[in-house]
Amino acid sequence: MKIAGQRWQKIQEQSFYRATARERAAGVADDGTFRELLGPPDKICSPHLPLLGEVAQFDDGMVTGIGLLGTRPVFIISMEGTFLGGGIGEVNGAKMTAAIRLACYTCDAIREKYDGQVPEDKRPVLVISFDTGGVRLHEANAGLLAHADIIDAIQDARGKVPMLSLCGSRLGAFGGMGFVIMATDVVIMNEQGRIGLTGPEVIEEEVGRDEFDASDRALVWRTTGAKHRYIMGDCDYLVADRVSAFREKVLAVAAFPLARILRMRKTGSAQLVKREQELVALSVKEKIKDSTDFWRYFGNDQAENIPEMELERFLQTVKRRPEAK
Amino acid sequence: MNFIGKGRQVIEMITDPGTFIENKVGNAELSPGPGPGAVVGTAKCGGQVITMIANDAKQQNPRFKVVYSGIIGLEEAYKMAEAVYCTMAADQAEPVAGKRPIVLIVDTPGNAPGKLEEIVGMNKATVAYQLALAEARKQGHPTVALVIGRAISGAFLCHGLHAGKVLCLADKFNIMIHVMPVTSIARIIKMPLAVLQERVKSNPVFASGVTFAYQLGAVDAVLEDSAAMKTQVLAAISSVRSAQLRGEYSSIGPEGRLQAAIERGGRKTAGIVMKKMREEADNILRALEIL
Numbered sequence: 001m002k003i004a005g006q007r008w009q010k011i012q013e014q015s016f017y018r019a020t021a022r023e024r025a026a027g028v029a030d031d032g033t034f035r036e037l038l039g040p041p042d043k044i045c046s047p048h049l050p051l052l053g054e055v056a057q058f059d060d061g062m063v064t065g066i067g068l069l070g071t072r073p074v075f076i077i078s079m080e081g082t083f084l085g086g087g088i089g090e091v092n093g094a095k096m097t098a099a100i101r102l103a104c105y106t107c108d109a110i111r112e113k114y115d116g117q118v119p120e121d122k123r124p125v126l127v128i129s130f131d132t133g134g135v136r137l138h139e140a141n142a143g144l145l146a147h148a149d150i151i152d153a154i155q156d157a158r159g160k161v162p163m164l165s166l167c168g169s170r171l172g173a174f175g176g177m178g179f180v181i182m183a184t185d186v187v188i189m190n191e192q193g194r195i196g197l198t199g200p201e202v203i204e205e206e207v208g209r210d211e212f213d214a215s216d217r218a219l220v221w222r223t224t225g226a227k228h229r230y231i232m233g234d235c236d237y238l239v240a241d242r243v244s245a246f247r248e249k250v251l252a253v254a255a256f257p258l259a260r261i262l263r264m265r266k267t268g269s270a271q272l273v274k275r276e277q278e279l280v281a282l283s284v285k286e287k288i289k290d291s292t293d294f295w296r297y298f299g300n301d302q303a304e305n306i307p308e309m310e311l312e313r314f315l316q317t318v319k320r321r322p323e324a325k
Numbered sequence: 326m327n328f329i330g331k332g333r334q335v336i337e338m339i340t341d342p343g344t345f346i347e348n349k350v351g352n353a354e355l356s357p358g359p360g361p362g363a364v365v366g367t368a369k370c371g372g373q374v375i376t377m378i379a380n381d382a383k384q385q386n387p388r389f390k391v392v393y394s395g396i397i398g399l400e401e402a403y404k405m406a407e408a409v410y411c412t413m414a415a416d417q418a419e420p421v422a423g424k425r426p427i428v429l430i431v432d433t434p435g436n437a438p439g440k441l442e443e444i445v446g447m448n449k450a451t452v453a454y455q456l457a458l459a460e461a462r463k464q465g466h467p468t469v470a471l472v473i474g475r476a477i478s479g480a481f482l483c484h485g486l487h488a489g490k491v492l493c494l495a496d497k498f499n500i501m502i503h504v505m506p507v508t509s510i511a512r513i514i515k516m517p518l519a520v521l522q523e524r525v526k527s528n529p530v531f532a533s534g535v536t537f538a539y540q541l542g543a544v545d546a547v548l549e550d551s552a553a554m555k556t557q558v559l560a561a562i563s564s565v566r567s568a569q570l571r572g573e574y575s576s577i578g579p580e581g582r583l584q585a586a587i588e589r590g591g592r593k594t595a596g597i598v599m600k601k602m603r604e605e606a607d608n609i610l611r612a613l614e615i616l
Binding site: 101113141146148197273 | 359388391399400403406407410411413414436438439440441442443444445446447448449450451452453455456457459460463478479481482486487503504505510513514516521524527528529530531532537538541542543578579580582583586591592593594595596597598599601602603605606609610612613615616
């Protein structure tokens with residue numbers, strides 16, 4: 001079913017947090033332009049889930065496809081957290097890898113079509129909308145290997161296809177996808193967005209409740225939440241919780257010169273490794289025990305007020321980690 | 326017999342005697358302080374200069390209490406990544422044939438799970454190392470991983486799975502290679518352990534063990550004889566090097582292992598997905614007049 005016209009308009013005004021993977025995908029692209037790749041009609045499901053008594057889904061919990069952002073093709077990967085925790089398995093992992101590689105392939109084809117030079121207004125863009133806890137444990141080994149394929153594809157796409165991440169759905173980007181998001185160029189979040197590697201429950205179980213109390217929602221939020229990621233520079237843009245707000249930011253960033261987009265990277269060079277080593281050393285030197293210690297260090301004297309602060313006021317007053325030079 | 330916790334001993338076994346110099350890569354000196362669980366440096370192997378990156382499971386990081394027993398923490402991951410970037414810098418002017426190999430000795434139970442790690446960004450650290458290794462391979466550095474003990478979850482992803490070739494000692498060396506033990510998976514996906522253990526016999530996608538890892542394309546070769554580690558590492562270096570010299574980069578690393586898995590009957594559906602998506606994309610791109 002194509003999402004266009006009134007239906008597309010309606011999605012624009014919806015909460016991004018509550019939107020389904022398909023709504024987010026269609027809503028980010030121009031009205032009516034999103035076409036799904038390997039959608040439900042193809043019926044390619046996980047061959048592993050039935051063995052464990054789980055019902056498979058025709059899209060394996062991930063929407064992939066192509067749309068337009070003005071003159072640019074946009075390759076969209078959108079995860080559905082309501083299906084088995086948005087977990088990455090063999091099929092949806094392969095869909096993600098394939099979508100990234102197809103964006104590169106399209107970039108190469110456009111370069112060839114225009115005599116060796118990609119016109120900037122035709123350069124493909126990649127958008128990934130995260131809603132996942134990471135590897136799908138029902139097919140854990142295949143899911144883990146898929147992450148290696150995805151990072152390998154991202155490394156090939158670097159400097160060719162701008163990679164924009166959207167993180168503002170129920171499950172955020174955790175586990176393996178918590179590091180995949182840090183390999184992309186630009187991260188856009190709403191206040192509900194969360195990013196982390198090891199989930200709060202896992203930390204509590206492996207290290208103990210003294211280390212991390214997973215039932216303390218305020219603690220979980222300030223450790224993994226969007227405001228913390230924004231202060232630390234892992235998140236580039238914090239926007240309102242509306243599909244249209246994400247779309248507008250995607251349109252704005254897609255129009256940036258490629259060099260500017262690449263300057264927003266968080267990982268992937270010797271200089272950035274050095275920068276992060278300094279942050280690690282700083283955390284030791286300053287005896288950081290809580291996110292709020294970093295917030296204060298970076299100049300937010302009233303750190304305790306930050307969690308409750310309205311988004312606009314936060315954006316106006318917050319002091320962030322200085323940007324990379 | 327096993328090599329768990331013996332990363333440093335394996336460095337001696339696979340390098341030319343007395344050639345390993347710790348914390349030096351090219352002209353760069355790495356700080357010996359941070360990341361005690363990561364051993365990095367330069368050695369010779371069969372006469373050629375290589376960069377070594379290994380886990381030292383005997384070290385406890387005094388600054389990060391969750392980092393011990395080979396766990397890769399923030400300092401460790403960045404130190405490993407730094408060693409890779411120093412390697413690329415050292416051979417920047419060399420053609421592919423002259424780029425030095427990077428050998429990874431893998432014995433790690435995981436990335437560090439801690440509050441401070443989450444606050445600072447363990448996710449960034451582990452992917453920084455992955456991107457470094459991927460870039461080195463794509464630049465033409467032959468990268469080879471040798472699993473000697475534990476190769477678990479995200480730690481194996483960063484320290485192992487981006488190598489051109491992954492070698493792994495056989496099950497009899499008490500190798501642990503998986504994302505999560507079946508006992509934990511059973512608890513989390515709420516399935517009786519007995520049922521899961523029965524299913525494990527027929528399906529490698531959630532089982533542990535070297536045979537399954539081979540079938541799924543997590544490893545390229547299984548070593549039955551530990552005395553052959555050095556010759557096997559050298560052979561893998563030369564096989565990766567020749568693929569790189571032929572420009573066949575998709576035949577090594579994760580892409581190469583996915584192809585191998587499909588041929589071995591593992592991850593067959595992934596192969597179908599890739600092929601079908603390409604066909605459908607061609608049609609859509611033509612309809613949108615992009616191609």
